[in-house]
Amino acid sequence: xxxxxxxxxxxxxxxxxxxxxxxxxxxxxxxxxxxxxxxxxxxxxxxxxxxxxxxxxxxxxxxxxxxxxxxxxxxxxxxxxxxxxxxxxxxxxxxxxxxxxxxxxxxxxxxxxxxxxxxxxxxxxxxxxxxxxxxxxxxxxxxxxxxxxxxxxxxxxxxxxxxxxxxxxxxxxxxxxxxxxxxxxxxxxxxxxxxxxxxxxxxxxxxxxxxxxxxxxxxxxxxxxxxxxxxxxxxxxxxxxxxxxxxxxxxxxxxxxxxxxxxxxxxxxxxxxxxxxx
Ligand SMILES: Cc1cc2nc3c(=O)[nH]c(=O)nc-3n(C[C@H](O)[C@H](O)[C@H](O)COP(=O)(O)OP(=O)(O)OC[C@H]3O[C@@H](n4cnc5c(N)ncnc54)[C@H](O)[C@@H]3O)c2cc1C
Numbered sequence: 001x002x003x004x005x006x007x008x009x010x011x012x013x014x015x016x017x018x019x020x021x022x023x024x025x026x027x028x029x030x031x032x033x034x035x036x037x038x039x040x041x042x043x044x045x046x047x048x049x050x051x052x053x054x055x056x057x058x059x060x061x062x063x064x065x066x067x068x069x070x071x072x073x074x075x076x077x078x079x080x081x082x083x084x085x086x087x088x089x090x091x092x093x094x095x096x097x098x099x100x101x102x103x104x105x106x107x108x109x110x111x112x113x114x115x116x117x118x119x120x121x122x123x124x125x126x127x128x129x130x131x132x133x134x135x136x137x138x139x140x141x142x143x144x145x146x147x148x149x150x151x152x153x154x155x156x157x158x159x160x161x162x163x164x165x166x167x168x169x170x171x172x173x174x175x176x177x178x179x180x181x182x183x184x185x186x187x188x189x190x191x192x193x194x195x196x197x198x199x200x201x202x203x204x205x206x207x208x209x210x211x212x213x214x215x216x217x218x219x220x221x222x223x224x225x226x227x228x229x230x231x232x233x234x235x236x237x238x239x240x241x242x243x244x245x246x247x248x249x250x251x252x253x254x255x256x257x258x259x260x261x262x263x264x265x266x267x268x269x270x271x272x273x274x275x276x277x278x
Contacts, residue, residue, distance in 0.1 A: 001069055004031035005102075005111040006042070011119040013041045015048070022049035025115055026092055033071060034094045035109055037102035046096055056090035061097045064108050071109065141178060141185035141203050148183040149219040149240060150174075151210060153227025154190035155247070155267065157197050166268065167200035173271040175203055180278040184219060186210040186236075188227045211236035225267040229253030246270050 006025065013021075022045055026034055036042050038059060050057035063074040065085075072087045073095055097105045156170040178185055187208040191197050197204075210217060212232040222237055224245040230253050237243060245254035246267040255262045263270060 001032045001071075002030060002113070003033045003035065003109045003111050004029040005106050005114045006034060006036045006117065007114060008037075008039060008041060008117040009119055011041065011117075013045065013117075015045050018045035019048045019052060021117070022046055023052035025117075026050065026053040026055050026094065029092070029113070029115065031113075032091045032093065033109065034092055035102070035106050035111065036094060036096045037099040038096045039099055042096060046094060050094045053092070055092040055094050056088050057094040057096065058088070059096040061095050061105065062101060064095070064105050066108060066110070142207060143182065143184040144217065146182055146184040147220045148181060149186050149210070149217055149222040149237075150177060150181070150183040151186040151188065151222060151224040151227050151237075152191055152201075152204070153188040153225065153233075154194065154197075155226025155228075157191065157194055157200070158226075160268065161266070165196075167196065169268060171200050171203070173268065173275060174201070176275045177271055177278075178203075180275065183223075184217065186215075186217065186222075188233050189214060191227075209236075224254060224259070225271065227254075229256075229258050234258050 006022070018041065026049060034055070036046055043059065047057055047059065058073055058075060061073045061075050065072045070087060072085050074083060074085050076082070077084050095105070152174055156174070157165065157167060160166055174185070177183065185204055185208050187204055187210065189209050189211055192204065192206050192209045209215065210233065212235050214236050216236045216239060218239045220240070221242040222240040222244070224243070226247070227233065227245070228247070228249070229245060234253065243254070243259040244261045244263070245252070245259040246263045246265055247254060248264065248266060250264045252262070
């Protein structure tokens with residue numbers, strides 16, 4: 001079994017240049033196992049390089065055991081809840097370890113050859129010379145430093161009491177409020193997934209989604225509008241202490257103990273009034 005270690009000089013590299021470089025090195029090494037320290041440079045490019053070289057790869061490996069020709073690796077899964085011990089039959093097998101464990105794991109594997117990579121393309125990296133129209137502008141609706149998280153839900157895109165859609169009114173109410181309050185805009189998944197919302201609400205995207213499969217922002221207060229307050233959404237609000245919601249439905253999720261105050265009201269009306277008062 002041929003075990004080759006990859007190491008690098010203190011250096012940075014670009015993904016575009018490192019991937020072919022590492023892929024060729026994996027193929028040329030003829031190794032069964034390539035062991036690599038998980039520096040930022042290797043971690044950035046090694047998975048793609050392994051794919052390109054037809055190799056198997058495991059990152060964040062914390063330990064190995066060697067019994068004859070069988071190598072078993074150990075790594076945590078499910079956010080450090082399960083410690084998995086496993087092996088692979090595919091070769092070459094790239095094992096990426098924590099840099100601090102690299103020497104110990106290399107010794108256990110019995111490295112037969114080391115390949116050192118020189119300085120990467122650090123000096124050819126793009127540098128930022130300046131920024132135009134950034135910062136104080138109101139273009140971004142995601143504002144991590146805002147005191148208030150304003151959440152828009154799919155209700156804004158639903159037919160209202162008059163049986164009609166009011167997408168333009170909705171967009172104007174939301175953007176006017178964001179402009180006047182400086183609040184950050186969050187969204188439910190249902191809203192950002194809707195094609196009609198993508199068109200009418202071009203100031204938001206999946207990046208605004210809050211919840212189990214979205215973000216978990218940390219604003220002091222949260223105001224939810226036209227959003228039902230289902231658990232997969234509400235978990236994303238767990239660090240927001242003061243929560244209020246506006247919903248037509250007195251039995252919505254927010255009213256089931258998930259908000260401090262629920263206004264059972266038409267959010268179109270309430271936001272219009274708030275915008276007038278601000
Ligand atoms: C695995 C999984 C992961 C998920 N992850 C997420 C996630 O990360 N984030 C997330 O948000 N969801 C997530 N969901 C989806 C989640 O379960 C809900 O489907 C979603 O949050 C519902 O969005 P909503 O409340 O905006 O829409 P709806 O459920 O359609 O609710 C719309 C609400 O608007 C109200 N409304 C309508 N008109 C008005 C008006 N004029 N005034 C006031 N209220 C009005 C209605 O009463 C209704 O309560 C996930 C689901 C699954 C299965």
